Amino acid sequence: MENIKILPKSLIDILVKIMKRSLFLGVCMLTLTGIAHSQNGGSITGTVTSELNGSPLTGVNVLLEGTRFGTTTDADGTFAIANVPEGSYELQFSFIGYQEKVSSVDVNAGSVTEVEIELTARSTEMQEIIVKGRALNLIGVSESASQGKVGRAEFINRPLLRTGEVMETVPGLIASQHSGTGKANQFYLRGFNLDHGTDFAASLEGVPLNLRTHGHGQGYLDLNLLIPELVNTIEFRKGPYYAEVGDFATSGSADIELVSELPEPILRTEAGLDEYYRGLFANSSRVGDKSVLYALNAQYYNGPFDVPENTAQYSGVVKLSGGSSSNGYSVSALGYTSDWNSSDQIPRGAVETGYISRFGAIDSTAGGETDRYKLIANWWNTNDSYGRTEATVYASYYRLNLFSNFTYFLNNPERGDQFEQADRRFYGGARISHEWFTNWFGRRTVNKVGADLRHDQIFDIGLYNTENRQRWSTVRDDEIGESSIGTYFENETQWTGKLQTNIGLRADLFYFDVNSNINVNSGSETDIILSPKFNIVLGPWNDTEFYINTGLGYHSNDARGTTIQVDPVTRDAVSGVDPLVRSQGAEVGVRTAAIQGLQSSLTFFYLGLDSELVFVGDAGGTEASDASEHIGFEWANYYRPTNWLQLNLDVALTESRYRNVSADSDKIPNSIGRIITGGVTFNPTEGWFNTFRLRHFGPRPLIETGDVRSEATTLLNFKTGYDFGTMQVDLDMLNILNAASPDISYYYTSRFHGASTESSDIHFHPVIPRTLRMSITLKF
Structure with missing residues (x-):
């Protein structure tokens, strides 16, 4: 078994040392407490629609103010926040192109609170607003500043020379080519020459695309099978x-x-x-x-x-x-x-x-x-x-x-x-x-x-x-x-x-x-x-x-x-x-x-x-x-x-x-x-x-x-x-x-x-x- 190595930077050294000493104890404690404590909270569910035409809004940020409990609406405009501790809360709804809205909710243990919200467009001339590209607000949702999600409109409106360039919607990533169009692209990110994919993992519908022990290069990643018009999201x-x-x-x-x-x-x-x-x-x-x-x-x-x-x-x-x-x-x-x-x-x-x-x-x-x-x-x-x-x-x-x-x-x-x-x-x-x-x-x-x-x-x-x-x-x-x-x-x-x-x-x-x-x-x-x-x-x-x-x-x-x-x-x-x-x-x-x-x-x-x-x-x-x-x-x-x-x-x-x-x-x-x-x-x-x-x-x-x-x-x-x-x-x-x-x-x-x-x-x-x-x- 390979030893866990410590990073050669002072701040990182401290973080990793703390992590090494506390991780296994923390995992055990949290697992045991997860078993020992019954779920005594309630749930909040709801639907968010547009006031203009009543259509559901996808990608609306839903956040419990004063906490990091939150989610985003799905393709049907619905959302769910499970196991919220009992109490009174303010639900904040935000979506680019629409006015922010706040709704008061009371959560009781073991019950489901239902909310229906209509958001008002900032301009009465707007007929329909959808999430375009990187418009999704990830405050209260993401775990890092370098995490993100891009939507279908980003690919539809983007000039593409090659299919693999859909991956350039990831900030800081470049896709190039050193051979024919039919071959996998060359990728670069964070100073890495990733060749055809090594050290960058991609999956399609949850299935890994990188090919290990490959005839041409380790981790070979060929995205040519994608049809850009059918890509819904890329979460990176x-x-x-x-x-x-x-x-x-x-x-x-x-x-x-x-x-x-x-x-x-x-x-x-x-x-x-x-x-x-x-x-x-x-x-x-x-x-x-x-x-x-x-x-x-x-x-x-x-x-x-x-x-x-x-x-x-x-x-x-x-x-x-x-x-x-x-x-x-x-x-x-x-x-x-x-x-x-x-x-x-x-x-x-x-x-x-x-x-x-x-x-x-x-x-x-x-x-x-x-x-x-x-x-x-x-x-x-x-x-x-x-x-x-x-x-x-x-x-x-x-x-x-x-x-x-x-x-x-x-x-x-x-x-x-x-x-x-x-x-x-x-x-x-x-x-x-x-x-x-x-x-x-x-x-x-x-x-x-x-x-x-x-x-x-x-x-x-x-x-x-x-x-x-x-x-x-x-x-x-x-x-x-x-x-x-x-x-x-x-x-x-x-x-x-x-x-x-x-x-x-x-x-x-x-x-x-x-x-x-x-x-x-x-x-x-x-x-x-x-x-x-x-x-x-x-x-x-x-x-x-x-x-x-x-x-x-x-x-x-x-x-x-x-x-x-x-x-x-x-x-x-x-x-x-x-x-x-x-x-x-x-x-x-x-x-x-x-x-x-x-x-x-x-x-x-x-x-x-x-x-x-x-x-x-x-x-x-x-x-x-x-x-x-x-x-x-x-x-x-x-x-x-x-x-x-x-x-x-x-x-x-x-x-x-x-x-x-x-x-x-x-x-x-x-x-x-x-x-x-x-x-x-x-x-x-x-x-x-x-x-x-x-x-x-x-x-x-x-x-x-x-x-x-x-x-x-x-x-x-x-x-x-x-x-x-x-x-x-x-x-x-x-x-x-x-x-x-x-x-x-x-x-x-x-x-x-x-x-x-x-x-x-x-x-x-x-x-x-x-x-x-x-x-x-x-x-x-």
Whole structure:
């Protein structure tokens, strides 16, 4: 069992020491008192509607003044606050675009108090107000300043070059690309070069999307199966402070929820420059008290590259939902298939000498193909006496064949260095949690226990030398079984009206079984890790809260690295890596909604990792490196001064370093120190909508000494459109300044055909030049 490590910062040291000494005693005491004390409170339920048309309002903040007891309304405009101590209270209702309202309620033990509220719009000209993007007020709800939730309107009105850019609704996160459109995006957050997902955990409908022990990169996260129009919300959490999230959640995590119903059927067609075409049909139908959502999506893109991408992507969704937000279920089936030619990064020297153009390729036969199919079942039940139970069961099939060539003719001047990474697997699992309310000496306490189980049966994970996508030798070929089980306990206690603590403890057990074509590299490993969490919430004062968060987390390593004994190429003896790698995090933050229409948060954070995973150019994947630390701050702002204007600005500055190495070689390659994103959305008249989006990520070191650095990248995108009611027309202008910047940069040694010698150079993937895309959506 791995020891719990202490963070190397004085404030963090104190917090973690207190947490270590009190956690187990606190868990035992709170569990016992939860059993010993009967539920002697009452419940408040109600419905919030708009005075304009009587329609339910989703996302209204409901708060018991003088306490942190609160919630938000669901899709039906309903809310419920369970186990409220007996007494008289003032209920505060707040929603951007509407006037605040306060209602007096009396709560009696064992009874349910029902409330019906109508909110008045601030402008009598408003016909309907819905939660747009990040307008949701999280005062009294969130556990940290870096936690948040964005809604469907944020994706509908945002100009998107790629599907994966929906994740850029998370403040401080950038999604880029170093290969073809069909491949997973590159992600950056809090100074981490997350490659294709390592150290950022994402889930869809409660099902983990990161693929561990992946053929291309650990924690591979491909979001191309998403249909942006069907994303309902993205709830994000940064840092390892939440017990219900396990593997890969060091820098953060996000849970993506799909809509259950659409207001009307939609038929969408898109076309743009560089042979971009897309078609979408989506609809939902009522069958009794159930809703059936179904959609088909097809997309084709060649891009501006000399070797056309020829990317074809097809996806489909069927989702059956029943019940309400309190008691209900859903069953979802998703499918996705794609094939493409890669537009991989190219050496800068080859462009400068005229060997290839900026959109050229050294190896014209690189590319890939992938399939994935998912079946997900969710069930939830809420009971005033017993609490809330949620369960998820899922099964998924996945396949990837990826052909890459990053060093061209460096290692094999005759046949070239192209290689294939293959991955074919089935993975499935289940998650269950139960949350209940108790009173501890008159203080409201929420307890939550949960468990998750996952097994990956990887039938084929291999690395092969290829030429023109034809295998000519095997580097390694493995069959792997990887299983894990995680359990956790969380406790939230409201000590006073201005003080709340959240403590948690998570335990994870992993089992790796590797059957390799190189016998000495076969074997099995088992590892267990404990991850305690401790959070403090202070306030609110004048709609402002303060947070202190600390916790330990982890990421798993590739199973092949845990049993390896000899290098598959040289057959030299090598040492294996730790199966589970410890991470540490702490942050101090503040969130305010004191100014009407403004949601603002400021966070100072520290993240440490016992072994950073970095991209290796000649292998096309990630490998374990030295211990690291990331220190920085984030400032996130969403402002809606009027009904027709919304502004947002997010700034993230981070300093990232390797630990325990000399100061002249402690830079982490591709760790971004500056990310600035912002947007302006204005709807001057009914029907019109316009959005500007700015994406900026600063220069970054490409080698450990910092002597070689990448360029900064700044892009400005624009979307405009008009909604006629039954038809909507959109125009997207992407990279409207026609910036000739890199989307990604690396520094390593390669040799292209015809070059007399090898050379170390910056290898980059260019951003897409200015492009236009137009879409017509029929709603019927």
